[in-house]
Amino acid sequence: MSNPVYGKKTATSRNGEKLPAALWVLLIGLIVFLVWAPFQAGLFNGLVLNFEKPMFGAVLIGSLLMLVWVVAFFKRIKLDEERDWTAVWVLLIPITYVLALISAASHYFAMNMVLIQCLYAILFIIGLYLLQDRKANSVIETTIITVAYLIVMFGLLNWLGQGKTASALIGWFSSTVINGQYNQPIWIDANGPRLASVFQYPNTYAAFLMAFFFVAVFAITRSKKWYSQAIHAFMLIPMVLSILLTLSRGGLIFLPVVFVILLLFLKPAKQILWILYSLIAGVATIAIAKPVTDLGQQFHLGQIGAPAKGWGYILGVSALVAVVAWLIQRFVAPKLEQITERWSAKKLANLWLPLVSVVAVVILAVLLLGTNLKHVLPGNIGQRLENINMQQHSLLERLTFYKDAVKVLKDYPVVGAGGGAWANIYEKYQNNPYQSRQAHSFIMQYLVEVGILGIIVLVAFLAYVFYKYIRGYVHADESKRNDYFVYFIVVLSILIHSLMDFNMSYVFIGMLVFLGLGGMAATMESKPVKRLAVKSSGIRPIYSAVMVIGSLILLFVSTRYIQASGAVEKGKTLMTTSSNFQEIQSQFVEALKKRADQPDAVLNYNVLLRAGYEQTKDESFYEQDLKLLTDAIQKDPFNKNMYNQLIALYELKGEPEKAYEVLKDNAHRYVYDQNWYEKLIVQSFELGYQALGKGATDQKDKYFRSGLDAYQHVVNGVEHLKTLPKGQMQGGAFAVTPTMALNAGKMQYMMNQPAEAAAILKQGLGPDLNDSANREIARWYLAALQKSGGSDQALYDQLIQLDPSEKESIDNLTMLNF
Incomplete structure (x- = not known):
């Protein structure tokens, strides 16, 4: 291997030699993987069932690449240096997810996250x-940057109304192109309208753009060839423009x-160039932001757009910036190096401009947020900036998510609640009825999933890699620093933005x-680890065997999961096109053989079996469905859809007591589900009333008490919601409904x-007495x-005038004794 790394003790190099065949296979496979992956809906993490197959496909490809890695590096595997043990250390991260299976809120999602x-x-x-x-x-660095630029141009094609053209280019390999259109790029x-490109979520796209904007600026200042400088400079405008079009406040704040x-990692000459290119890109983008924004909005709000005009703005200004950047690198950059040479030699010289930049950023923020300067931006972008404050609802909501995540952690402190836990469990702990299957913070969501043990492993791993990289960077010369700085930029940018968003939920x-x-760890000064050193001749076959076995297991599991997802998709299609019960059933049975806890298979198979029972009254269908x-x-104890289907099945069978038990026993899992509590209150009354008719007073009291407890829970929840901060939205509906009040x-x-x-009844009373329920x-x-000695004469007269028979009904109710 070549010697690109910073430290003295590094891997040996084959600089200038041809790469071995196995390395070529690994390199080409990784390139194809990096090109394929982002166009599969950003490869979401499996919380959305529609994205299962590409996610498992990614795991399958990764497993194959690992097998190639073992072949390529078999002779160089040894466990006697820091770098080698870092490769072992990273395996502790998936192991913490395996441990979290013990207390997983959903075995299905937890297994997805293990993979x-x-x-x-x-x-x-x-x-x-x-x-x-x-x-x-x-090659890999060039591939990553090229893919990023393609994603940017793909997003702008969609923004300017050319989504079908863009989708046609990737439709042959992307599962996210449906009927000729990529799913939700806007x-x-x-x-x-907000630009999301391949990620289907504007805030994550903003984090991605932020990272690669800095990569492009760095690439301009590093490149020696004029055409390379021009290409990277050309992409500055599309990326800054795209950041604005995401309307992501987080992106603008973290940038x-x-x-x-x-x-802080650059010498003064490079700092000046970075500031200069950022200013040029910012000013040039603002000059065209309004017309390009308006053109996109017109198209996406159903009006006729003019994409050629939009591309004229973008390409023209981008070309101009490319020329300016080339001129700066050709004539200005060398002089800057000379002028700042003595400055650079001074102690802490690289701190001065960052400190000045902090002051400049603060001043600019004050001007944008507190003056009319924000009106130079397109209207909706300016409005988003205007709404940035500590009482802004999205910030308050995020803070609520984090507090609720701490509640989860208290119940699952050591190994967490398993991968994907937040999506399944948050309704039990939520402070108000928001709908969010993400905690909007990588750290908080990670804590929920794998607890204190998992976060210690992750943070220690990240801290070690960053420490070793920065330490090596400080002591390296500039040529070596440049080789791996792109990876540092990408990792730092995404992780910082992920502190307040769920970017890491995208695979x-x-x-x-x-x-x-x-890449950062590849630069590591790899010192011998005497305490952990193992003779390579003895450990190599064992270590390789472990990696091969692990890869084969992943290959087997991911293949079965792909087959299960495919069977479910086929079964769902057959449900709309076929009337052959056995044909449809066979697909869901096959899916559940491949993966017993696949929720989509369970829910669709349930629909099929329940329909069979409804039509034939054959008890075997009922028993099958119930089982x-x-x-x-049992494996997915927080799956509300399954509970609702079980309730419906009991009701269909004429077993309301069992339906009531499901509602009562699981109400604590859905503390702000208005429909759940309304059903529980209604069911409690009906069963209590039946018990009353049978003279079963104890049973009546039991049902009525549970119904009234459920009602009081709603009342308490409504009172709590009144205490939310002024800027925070309540979320979903949660109130005392007329049905709740009546029962x-x-x-x-x-x-x-x-x-x-x-x-109680007064709370549910509405003004329209023509309505029978009211x-x-x-x-x-x-x-x-x-009966309690009170009266409401006006209401009484109004009701009797509407229907004189109501007088007798009221009198009869008054005379009832219970």
């Missing part, structure tokens, strides 16, 4: 060894933070980060508490008032 973390470990190990070679490093929400940190982003960490759901719930009021009345019943509430309310 993903194994993929990350594989990419780190491959990067650690492969990128020590200068030639391989150059978000449309309350803020208008200067990362910029200042990166400046492609995680792949970039761990491959980048591998299917109860077995699945709770009836239960209180039938427990001989008419005054309390009247107070009239029933009024009837019970007036009866409760009369």
